[in-house]
Amino acid sequence: MEMLRLYILVAIFALFSALLIPSINAQVPEPAPAPSSDGVAIDQGIAYVLMLVALALTYIIH
Structure with missing residues (x-):
């Protein structure tokens, strides 16, 4: 009976520590x-490059 009580106490402690410890260090x-x-x-x-190309082509054509 004492061992069962000890197992329950350890299980409760493990449950609380599993729920609380990650939230502390989150x-x-x-x-x-x-x-x-x-x-x-x-x-x-x-756009600037294309305008310069268009200006150069216009200058070359004329």
């Missing part, structure tokens, strides 16, 4: 870093 993940480029700069760079 770490909140850091937010993701902001994107370094949202694509607007790349699109604008491509």
